[in-house]
Amino acid sequence: MKILLCPDKFKGSLTVEEVSAAMCRGIKRADAEIKVQTMPLADGGEGSLGIFAQLKDAQCIEKVVLDPLFRPVKAKFVIKGETAFIEMAQASGLLLLKSNERNPMHNSTFGTGELILEAIRCGAKHVYVMIGGSATHDGGCGMAEALGVRFFNVEEQLIKHICGNDLRYMDRIDASALSALADVRFTVLSDVKNPLYGKDGATQVYAKQKGANPCDFEPLEAGLEHLASLLNNGKEEWEGAGAAGGLGYGLMSFLGAEMKSGIQEIMKLLQFEEALKSVDFVMTGEGKLDGQTLSGKVVYGVSQLARKNNIPFGIICGTASDIPVLKTALSPKHLMVITDHAPSLEAAMGHAANYVEEMSMEMAQMYFKEQFL
Numbered sequence: 001m002k003i004l005l006c007p008d009k010f011k012g013s014l015t016v017e018e019v020s021a022a023m024c025r026g027i028k029r030a031d032a033e034i035k036v037q038t039m040p041l042a043d044g045g046e047g048s049l050g051i052f053a054q055l056k057d058a059q060c061i062e063k064v065v066l067d068p069l070f071r072p073v074k075a076k077f078v079i080k081g082e083t084a085f086i087e088m089a090q091a092s093g094l095l096l097l098k099s100n101e102r103n104p105m106h107n108s109t110f111g112t113g114e115l116i117l118e119a120i121r122c123g124a125k126h127v128y129v130m131i132g133g134s135a136t137h138d139g140g141c142g143m144a145e146a147l148g149v150r151f152f153n154v155e156e157q158l159i160k161h162i163c164g165n166d167l168r169y170m171d172r173i174d175a176s177a178l179s180a181l182a183d184v185r186f187t188v189l190s191d192v193k194n195p196l197y198g199k200d201g202a203t204q205v206y207a208k209q210k211g212a213n214p215c216d217f218e219p220l221e222a223g224l225e226h227l228a229s230l231l232n233n234g235k236e237e238w239e240g241a242g243a244a245g246g247l248g249y250g251l252m253s254f255l256g257a258e259m260k261s262g263i264q265e266i267m268k269l270l271q272f273e274e275a276l277k278s279v280d281f282v283m284t285g286e287g288k289l290d291g292q293t294l295s296g297k298v299v300y301g302v303s304q305l306a307r308k309n310n311i312p313f314g315i316i317c318g319t320a321s322d323i324p325v326l327k328t329a330l331s332p333k334h335l336m337v338i339t340d341h342a343p344s345l346e347a348a349m350g351h352a353a354n355y356v357e358e359m360s361m362e363m364a365q366m367y368f369k370e371q372f373l
Contacts, residue, residue, distance in 0.1 A: 001031075001033075001034050001035065001280050001281070001368065001371075002034070002035040002036070002037065002278065002279045002280050002281075003027055003034060003035070003036055003037070003279060003280065003281045003282070003283055003364065004037045004038075004039060004275060004276065004279040004281070004282045004283070005020050005023045005024060005027075005036060005037065005038045005039065005040075005283050005284075006038075006039045006040065006041050006272070006282060006283070006284050006298075006302055007019040007020060007023065007040065007041065007283070007284050007285040007286065007298070007316070008040075008041055008042060008043065008284075008285070008286040008287075008297070008298035008299070009042070009047050009286070009287065010285070010286065010287035010318050010349075010352055010356075011287045011288070012287065012349060013287060013318065013349045013350075013352040014287075014352050014353060014356070015047070015050075016040040016041070016042065016047065016050070016051075017040060017050075018353060019040075019285060019353075019356060020038045020040050021353075022352075022353045022354075022356035022357040022360065023283055023285075023316070023356060023357070023360040024036050024038065024360075025357045025360070026356065026357040026358060026359065026360025026361035026362075026363075026364065027283075027360050027361065027364045029357070029361045030360075030361045030362075030364035030365045030368065031364065031365075031368060034364060034368075037275065037278075037279065039270060039272065039275060040054075041263065041266060041267065041270075041272075041284075041298045041301070041302070042130075042262070042263075042266060042298065043132070043189075043191040043262040043263040043266070043296060043297050043298050043301070044130045044131070044132060044189030044190050044191055044261075044262020044263065044265070044266065045089075045130065045131075045132025045133055045190075045191060045262065046087065046089040046093060046095070046132045046133030047087075047089075047133075048085075048087055048130045048132070048189070048262065048266065049076065049077070049078060049085060049086075049087035049090065049130065051266060051270070052078045052080070052085040052128075052269075053078050055078075055080055055269075055270075057080055057081070058078050058079070058080040059078065059079050059080070060076055060077075060078050061076065061077055061078070061079060061118070061119075061122060062074055062075070062076050063075060063076075063077075063114070063115065063118050065091045065110075065111035065114040065115055065118075066091070066108075066110050066111045066114065067091065067092070067096045067097075067111055068092050068093075068096060068097060068101075068107035068108055068109075068111070068135040068136055069097070069101060069106070069107065069108075070108065070110065070161055073091065073096060073111065075090035075091040075111060075115055076090055077090070077115050077118070077119055079119060079122050079123070079124055082123055082124055082125040082126060083124065083125075083126045083127075083128070084119035084120075084122070084124035084126070084127045084128065085128045085130070086112070086115045086116060086119060086127060086128065086129045086130065087130045088109065088112040088115075088129060088130065088131045088132075088133075088134060088244060088247060089130075089132060089133035089134065090115065091109075091111030091112045091114065091115050092107070092108070092109045092110075092111050092112045092134055092135060092136050092142075092143075092244075092247075093133045093134060093135055094133055094134065094135040094209075094210060095133065096135065097135055097211075099211075101211075102135060102210055102211030103210075103211045103212065103213075103216070104135065104136055104137030104138075104163075104164045104207055104210045104211065104212050104216070104220060104245055105137070105163065105164045105165040105212065105216050105219070105220065106163050106164070106165060107135045107136045107137070107138070107163055107164065107210075108136060108138055108142030108145075108161060108162060108163040109134070109136045109138055109140055109141075109142035109143040109244075109245075109247055109250070110142040110143065110145055110146045110161065110162075111142075111146070112129070112142070112143045112146075112247070113142065113143035113144065113145065113146025113147045114146045116129070116143065116146075116147065117146060117147060120181065120184055124184065125183065125184055125185065126184070126185045126186075126187070127184060127185070127186050127187070128186075128187045128188075128189055128265075129186065129187070129188050129189070129247075129251060129257070130188075130189045130190070130262065131188060131189070131190050131192075131243050131244035131247050131248060131251075132190065132191070132192075132243075132244070132262075134210070134244035134245055134247060135210055135211075136163070136164065136210070136244065136245040136247065137164035137202060137203070137206075137207055137210065137212070137220050137223075137224075137245030137246065138162060138163050138164050138166075138167065138245060138246065138247075138250075139167055139196070139223070139224055139227045139245070139246035139247070139249055139250050140244075140246055140247040140248075140249060140250010140251055140253070140254060141162045141166075141167065141170075141227065141250060142161075142162055142163060143247060143250055143251070143254075144175070144178075144250055144254045145160075145161075145162050147177065147178060147181065147254070147255075148177025148178065148180075149173065149174065149175045149177060149178060149254060150173070150174040150177075151166070151170050151172075151173055151174075152170070152171055152172040152173075152174070153169050153170065153171050154169075154171040156171075156172070164220050164223060164245065165219060165220075165223070166223070167222075167223025167224065167226055167227050168219060168222045168223040168226050170226065170227065170230060171230075172230075173230055173231070175254060178254060178255065181255065184255075186251060186255045186256065186257035186258070187257060187258050187260055187265070188240065188243075188248055188251050188252070188257045188258065188259045188260065189260055189261075189262035189265055189266065190240050190243045190244070190248060190259065190260075190261075190262055191261065191262050191263065191295060191296040191297060192240055192242065192243035192244075192248070192295075193239040193240055193295060193296075194206075194239075194240070194241070194242035194243065195236060195237050195238070195239075195241050195242050196224050196228060196235075196236035196237070196241040196242045196246055196249045197221055197224045197225050197228070197236065197242070200242075201221070201224070201242045202224060202242035202243075202245050202246050203217055203220045203221040203224065204217070204221075205242070206242070206245065207220055207245075210245070224236075224246055224249075227246070227249075228249070231253050233253055235249060235252050235253050236249060238252060238259065239259060240252075240259040261296050261301075262296065263296055263297065263298050263300070263301035264296075264301055267301055267302075267305065272302075272305060273305050273308075273309065276305060276306065276309045276311050277309070279311065280311075280312075281311070281312055281313065281314070281333075281364075281367050282302060282306050282311055282312070282313035282314070283313065283314050283316070283360065283363065283364075284298065284299050284302040284303075284313060284314075284315055284316075285299065285315055285316035285317050285356070286298055286299050286317055286318075287317065287318040287319070288317065288318060288319050288320075289315065289317040289319070289320040289321075289323075289326060289335075289337070290319075290320065290321045290322055290326075291321075291322055291325070293326065293330075294326070294329055294330075299315055299317075299330065300329075300330065303329075303330040303331065303332065307331060312333040312367070313332055313333060314332055314333050314334035314335070314336070314363045314367070315330070315332045315334070315335045315336070316336050316338075316356055316359050316360065316363070317335075317336075317337055317338070318337070318338045318339065318348055318349065318352060319337065319338070319339045319345070319348070320335070320337045320339075323335070323337075333367070334363050334366060334367070336359040336362070336363060338352060338355040338356070338359070341355065342355060
């Protein structure tokens with residue numbers, strides 16, 4: 001019997017490598033003869049870069065860029081041949097900031113633009129940008145500024161170090177410098193489908209978790225609306241435009257980027273469906289299983305291809321809600337939830353590796369027994 005392990009990270013508890021290792025230990029405890037193939041996955045959000053760093057002939061490059069508050073920070077990207085993989089959280093992520101520094105009014109995606117520019121200097125002709133975990137709300141204008149785009153106010157003064165608070169003051173945009181990038185193809189990977197603004201847009205849905213105060217919502221929303229009126233391309237309604245504080249919109253508008261589902265594209269790049277053809281059972285998981293899972297998280301992507309290829313699969317997660325709905329939508333053979341067994345959420349997170357190992361052993365035993373019924 002052969003089992004394919006393809007979990008996501010358990011955010012705040014275990015890295016995807018730690019989840020995979022715990023699953024493998026549990027399976028080997030169930031039966032040391034079971035063959036195990038490990039293929040960690042991500043959905044294009046924070047932590048996805050490590051998936052591509054493991055590709056054959058991939059090179060991880062480090063560069064000092066500017067963080068969301070324009071301070072030097074070391075950030076990495078991966079290049080494989082003429083393809084580069086950039087995780088915006090490396091340069092413009094929320095985790096780079098202390099809690100009292102988190103305010104999307106004053107944070108910028110400039111560093112992400114610097115990473116893009118460096119990847120192109122290294123020979124990239126196709127750049128993937130993964131846009132989860134952002135600290136920003138600048139519509140991608142900081143990123144564009146780093147690439148040479150210039151923003152002017154009504155008095156024809158150049159706006160420098162542009163961030164969320166500056167969008168509403170822009171009057172003219174000079175994007176002529178981007179002609180130098182005409183031969184470069186851009187793809188955005190995200191699990192977010194929100195439009196740029198409105199009740200489901202970047203401000204209303206995500207600004208608070210990035211540190212915005214109630215009084216910031218109106219100017220942030222006005223800034224995004226104003227940016228869309230200046231660019232006037234209709235892309236503000238496209239799926240994913242509101243991702244990463246409008247970075248999705250900025251990448252599509254300034255660089256002609258194509259927006260794709262993070263998990264689906266990552267599985268394609270890793271040849272996940274090909275791997276399914278040689279396994280008997282699939283084990284996946286993520287920290288939190290809920291309604292958002294169905295919007296394009298790792299577990300949803302795995303369930304789609306596993307069912308398509310008639311491969312049974314099981315899910316191990318930290319917490320879960322709407323379980324009847326999720327069981328119907330995902331159709332797993334087994335679903336195990338750590339908080340069903342842990343005495344508290346703190347215990348579940350603090351000892352997550354032990355729980356994942358035990359549940360993996362139990363799941364492998366159940367599947368093995370089912371083959372002889």
